[in-house]
Amino acid sequence: MAAVAYAVPSVLVFVTAALLILVGALGVITVKNPVHAALSLIMTLFGVAVAFVAQSADFLAAVQIIVYAGAIVVLFLFVIMFLGVDRRDSVSVDPLVGQRAFAGVGVAITVAGLITLMARSHWVTGALSVSTKGHALATGSQNVKQLGTAIFTTYLFAFEATAALLVIAVVGAVLLARRDRVADPEEVDV
Amino acid sequence: MAHVATLILLMPLVGFALVMLLGAFMDEKQVGYLATGVVAVSFVLSVLTFILLLHHSSREVTVNLFTWISVGTLHVPAALLVDPLSITMCLFVTGISALIHLYSIGYMHAERDYKKFFLYLNLFVFSMLLLVLANNLVLTFVGWEGVGLCSYWLVSFYFERDSAASAGKKAFVYNRVGDVGMLIAMFLLFSRLHTLTYLSIFAKAGTLTPTVATLVVLTLLLGATGKSAQIPLFNWLPDAMEGPTPVSALIHAATMVTAGVYLLCRMSPVLALSVPGRTTIAIVGGVTAFVAATIACSQKDIKKVLAFSTISQIGYMVLAVGVGAYSAAIFLMISHAFFKALLFLGSGSVIHSLNGEQDLRKMGGLAKFLPLTFPTFLIGWLTISGVPPFAAFWSKGDVLANVFEYSKLLWLLGVLTALLTAYYMSRLFVLTFRGTERFREVTEGHDPHESPWVMTAPLVVLAALSVVGGLLDLPWVHRDSLAGFLNPTFGFIPVIGHASGLAQTGLAVVDVAVAVLGILAAFSIWRAGAEQPRYESSFLENVWHWDDFYDATIGRPLTMASQFGDDVVEPNIIDGAVEGIARSVGRSADGLRKVQSGFVRQYALATALGLAVIVVYLVARAG
Amino acid sequence: MNVPAAWYLVLAALLFGVGAYGLLTKRSALIIFMCVELMLNAANLTFVTFARTLSDVGGQATVFFVMVVAAAEVTVGLGIVVAVFRRRSSTSVDELSEMKG
Numbered sequence: 001m002a003a004v005a006y007a008v009p010s011v012l013v014f015v016t017a018a019l020l021i022l023v024g025a026l027g028v029i030t031v032k033n034p035v036h037a038a039l040s041l042i043m044t045l046f047g048v049a050v051a052f053v054a055q056s057a058d059f060l061a062a063v064q065i066i067v068y069a070g071a072i073v074v075l076f077l078f079v080i081m082f083l084g085v086d087r088r089d090s091v092s093v094d095p096l097v098g099q100r101a102f103a104g105v106g107v108a109i110t111v112a113g114l115i116t117l118m119a120r121s122h123w124v125t126g127a128l129s130v131s132t133k134g135h136a137l138a139t140g141s142q143n144v145k146q147l148g149t150a151i152f153t154t155y156l157f158a159f160e161a162t163a164a165l166l167v168i169a170v171v172g173a174v175l176l177a178r179r180d181r182v183a184d185p186e187e188v189d190v
Numbered sequence: 191m192a193h194v195a196t197l198i199l200l201m202p203l204v205g206f207a208l209v210m211l212l213g214a215f216m217d218e219k220q221v222g223y224l225a226t227g228v229v230a231v232s233f234v235l236s237v238l239t240f241i242l243l244l245h246h247s248s249r250e251v252t253v254n255l256f257t258w259i260s261v262g263t264l265h266v267p268a269a270l271l272v273d274p275l276s277i278t279m280c281l282f283v284t285g286i287s288a289l290i291h292l293y294s295i296g297y298m299h300a301e302r303d304y305k306k307f308f309l310y311l312n313l314f315v316f317s318m319l320l321l322v323l324a325n326n327l328v329l330t331f332v333g334w335e336g337v338g339l340c341s342y343w344l345v346s347f348y349f350e351r352d353s354a355a356s357a358g359k360k361a362f363v364y365n366r367v368g369d370v371g372m373l374i375a376m377f378l379l380f381s382r383l384h385t386l387t388y389l390s391i392f393a394k395a396g397t398l399t400p401t402v403a404t405l406v407v408l409t410l411l412l413g414a415t416g417k418s419a420q421i422p423l424f425n426w427l428p429d430a431m432e433g434p435t436p437v438s439a440l441i442h443a444a445t446m447v448t449a450g451v452y453l454l455c456r457m458s459p460v461l462a463l464s465v466p467g468r469t470t471i472a473i474v475g476g477v478t479a480f481v482a483a484t485i486a487c488s489q490k491d492i493k494k495v496l497a498f499s500t501i502s503q504i505g506y507m508v509l510a511v512g513v514g515a516y517s518a519a520i521f522l523m524i525s526h527a528f529f530k531a532l533l534f535l536g537s538g539s540v541i542h543s544l545n546g547e548q549d550l551r552k553m554g555g556l557a558k559f560l561p562l563t564f565p566t567f568l569i570g571w572l573t574i575s576g577v578p579p580f581a582a583f584w585s586k587g588d589v590l591a592n593v594f595e596y597s598k599l600l601w602l603l604g605v606l607t608a609l610l611t612a613y614y615m616s617r618l619f620v621l622t623f624r625g626t627e628r629f630r631e632v633t634e635g636h637d638p639h640e641s642p643w644v645m646t647a648p649l650v651v652l653a654a655l656s657v658v659g660g661l662l663d664l665p666w667v668h669r670d671s672l673a674g675f676l677n678p679t680f681g682f683i684p685v686i687g688h689a690s691g692l693a694q695t696g697l698a699v700v701d702v703a704v705a706v707l708g709i710l711a712a713f714s715i716w717r718a719g720a721e722q723p724r725y726e727s728s729f730l731e732n733v734w735h736w737d738d739f740y741d742a743t744i745g746r747p748l749t750m751a752s753q754f755g756d757d758v759v760e761p762n763i764i765d766g767a768v769e770g771i772a773r774s775v776g777r778s779a780d781g782l783r784k785v786q787s788g789f790v791r792q793y794a795l796a797t798a799l800g801l802a803v804i805v806v807y808l809v810a811r812a813g
Numbered sequence: 814m815n816v817p818a819a820w821y822l823v824l825a826a827l828l829f830g831v832g833a834y835g836l837l838t839k840r841s842a843l844i845i846f847m848c849v850e851l852m853l854n855a856a857n858l859t860f861v862t863f864a865r866t867l868s869d870v871g872g873q874a875t876v877f878f879v880m881v882v883a884a885a886e887v888t889v890g891l892g893i894v895v896a897v898f899r900r901r902s903s904t905s906v907d908e909l910s911e912m913k914g
Contacts, residue, residue: 006816014816018824025828028847029835041847044828048854051821055865057873060857060880067880072850072887079891080843083898094838095907096787102795103837106802111830113805115823120809123819124862129869136868143873150870151877158874162881169885176892179899788913790906795837 013054020047034080038073045069056137059144191242192253194235195272198280199323201232202316206309213305222295225308229291229315233284240277249273250389252325259328263384271325271388274676275520279322279452282524286444286531287315289648293535294436296644297542301434307347311440314340318445322452326387327376330453334372334417337446338365344441345433357429364426368416372453375409378402379460392459406460407467410453411474418450418504420478425737427501431493435538438493443500443530448523451507455516462514472512472593476600476607479505481734483610487617488730491548492537495618499574500530502607506589509600515592517676522589524672525581525659529573532652536567539645540622543638544629550618551721555627559638562646564623566653571619573656575612576705578698581659587701591694605704612708620716821862829855842894842904846887853883 020043027040045068052061094100131150138146151159205228209221216224243249250273259266270276291311298307317336324330338361346358380386382402383394398406414420419427419442427447431438441447454461454471461468479502486498503526510519541548543560557564573580576587586608594601629638640646662672715722729735832851839845857876864872894904901908 010816014820018820021824021828022831025831025835025851028844028851029831029839034841034843037844037847041850044851045854048858051824051858052861054816055821055861057861057864057876060861060873060876063877063880064857067884068850068854072884075887075891076843076847079895083895083904096789096792099791099795100838102799103834106795106798107830107834107837109802110798110805110833111826113802113809114826114829116809117805118819118822118826123817123822124866126867128867129871132868132870137865137870137873146870147873147877150874154871155874155878158878162878162885165882165885169888173888173892176889176896786913788910790909791837791840798833798837 010054013050017047017051017054020044020050035077038076038080041076042069042073045073056139056143058139059147191239191246191251191272194239194242195251195253195270195323196255198232198235198239198284199270199316199319201228201235202312202319204228206312206316209305209309209312213309216305218299218304219295221305221308222291225312226288226291226295228312229284230288232315232319233281233288236277236280236284239272240281243272243274243277252389264380264386266326266328266386268329269325269387270323272323275452275455276322278520278524278672278676279448280319282527283315283318283322283445286527286652287311287318287440289651290436290440290444290531290535293439293538293645293648294434296642297436297538298434303347307344307434310340310343310347311436314344314441314446318449321449325389327372327379327391328386330456331369331372331376334369334413334449334453337441337449338362338369338417341365341430341437341441341446344437345430347433347437351432353429354432357426357432361426361430364423365416368413368423368450371409371412371414371416373413375406375413378406378409388456391457395459395463398460398463400464403460403463404467407457407464408470410457410460411467411471414450414454414508415474416450417453418447418508419501420450420474420505420508421481424478424482424501425733425740428494428497428733431491431497435493435534435541438497439531439534439538442497443534444527447500447504448507448527451504451511451519451523454508454511455519458511458516461511468512468514470512472509472596472600475505475508475510475512476593476603477505478502479509479607480603480610483607483614485730485733486614487610488726488728489614490550490731492540492550492553492618492622493534493548495550495614496530496533496537499533499611499615500526502611503530503574506586506604506607509593509604510589513593513596513600515589517672518585518588518592520676521662521672522582522585524662525573525585525656528581528652528655528659529570532566532570532649532656533574535645535649535652536563536570537622539563539641539649540567542641542645544632547629547632550621552629552632553622554625554629555623556629556638557623560623560640562640562649566646566649567619567623569653569656571615573659574615575709576608576701577709578702579657579660581656581662583698583701583705584660584662587698590701591697594693594697605700608701609704609708612705613712616709616712617716620713625717815865818862818866822859825855825858825862828852828858840905840907842897842906845906846890846894850883850887853879 024040024042024044024047027043028037031037031040045064049061049064049069052058052064131154132146137143205225209216209225213221243251250271253270253272255268255270257265258268291308294307294311298304301307314337317333317340319333321330321333321337324333342358342362345361346355348354349358376386379391382398383391385391385394395403412423416423427442430442433441461471482498482502482505486495486502489495489498503522507519507522507526510516510522539560540553540556540563543556543563544553547553569580573582576583578584590601590604590608593604732738829852832848832855835848835851836845839848857879860872860876860879864870864876897909898904
């Protein structure tokens, strides 16, 4: 594989996506202001969306932007503003002894190990899927159709389950965020 | 005959059971007569069995009661062996026991634990009969232990007295040490011969190697020294005089202490295989006889004199066994039972008349106050001193004659002992019955009174037996008398060639001379008074400091070791180990507790590190 | 010829690593949540790469569901953060250390 030259556009796209992702990720963990961290997160999510498009996952890229960047990060921002969290957050020295060192070592080893494992097993092994009969995945509207077919037929049960999950999540969120109603004066807790 | 023999054994047990169960509903007299009655019946049955045995075709009759132990190659039946030796022992054991039971009715009158006393006495007789009648070593050992146990109970009968309780313990412990010897002998015999029944052992004894035979003999000797109070395990007997006088008479004069000699006689075929063993036995017997006699010369308590006298006389018996004169040993055993029981019971009568006083220095001149005790005691005294024609002259003479042929040195020792015996017994006699009256303060001015008929009747009977006891085995009718009767048991022992008639008469003359000399010496010295410092020795009085020696070499090191164990081992090592485990568990738990810090990030870190480990493992494995 | 899958996979691994480090090191609950999102995105990227390489649309379906679950999780999670903040007026997770041994 190394001897073959890759199409320049795909390389460019990859580099862009990679930069967006990594810079955003590093931004999340380094900036002091949580609002800035949220914005870095958006950058990462955007980079991931670009990578999705490059990998013929157009619908998912769209969903990524709409749901992740659009809804989830907005939710984050809501909460940040709501709680009024200020920047008194990162201190240079971690109060827990050795946390940063061990974390760095552990994560480094894990990532290195994962990459090694993947390299040793030739990155991608496995047979091509029978459902697409060996053709490459469709792009564009065909992708939506392909994905939709898969979700509503092969993975229907999971789909229904996630629907239920969403309902539960909403109910839970409402309950959690509700202020304690004082029903009777005696029921005031400690 | 089997039934009669079994009943001999069971009668005392029946007595024991009846007294135990119904004793609460009976009064003193009834308990006493019941206990005496069962033993008397036993005696009658023994006589009956004796007659039956005489007319029986075989002289060795085994009575099988039931199979007791049957494990692998070990077969121990509960069976009795009725043969001349055992029936002889039964006769005099039951006879003397019956007389002493009768005596105790009077002696123990109004004691607090009167009924318990007869309970123990009956159990003792049962154990002794079991010991004697058993047909195998294990059953004998049961009886052996039984008599030891009853002896312990009876010696510490007045258990509220510290000295009595200690004496009981001492007797038991010394006996126990001896028992180890007997057990080892049993183990050795079983491992080599695979049987513990006497008749089988005798049949197979020839297969024992000389070394094993010697070992068996020596360990049996150890057991015998424990039970029969010989060197080195004799110190318990003087202390055992703490028990009531009937106990001293029965157990420590006539029956239990003869058990050791009986065992050695019983195992005579095995003894025959080991010359060094028999030599050791003879030396032990001779030396003990002499040493005990020397100690008796300086004792101030009437019962202690008799105790050491017993040790000395049994020394004679052991000596006889060592030289191979088994029937002589048995003859002496029987006659000794007569006169020693007589002497003890007589002394009991004296003590009783003086309200419990036992110190010779507070007696004297009692002859005229005790009209029945005095003459019977006189007969006993003459007998033990070896004056003819009383029993001991014949029996001791028989023993000494046999020893003379074996070793002149041991014979000389025996003769010296006889001299001392005559001396110290005469000293006892003079200090008790003749001379000045020194007892007035003890009796508070009253005259001492004679004992009731229950106590004096046995004295009379025993005195009569001491007079005629010699007839059992007169030297010129050996074949038809006791020795002849016992022949089947000892018959296959090579008989020591008898000396000529002249030599025997010569020896007899020596015996008489020695007796007269001892008597005269004692009379001349002790007539003058009870305190004669020139003729007394604290070394002898303190038992050659034997007790102190044991205390220093065994007693105190053991106490120190135990103290060490208590002070050092127990708190540091044992408790330390247990508490140490507990403490280390606690400490390790405390250490582990720190893992639960409460910080979520640390838990997450732990997870991440775990993931790293797994990944590393996978990488390593795939590679 | 498209860029080989290996590059995207390595990129995803790195993204995962960054997210994990941030998770373990930051103290604000909100930032930790964002790092969780980073890790989830790394996983999504991996799935999509495999879907493309193996021509299996199931990979994309998985991503779809992951996104749904992530949304639900964020909802509930932020609800918890709000509830906790009301009591303690601090989002530091180090404050929640009462379950210590």
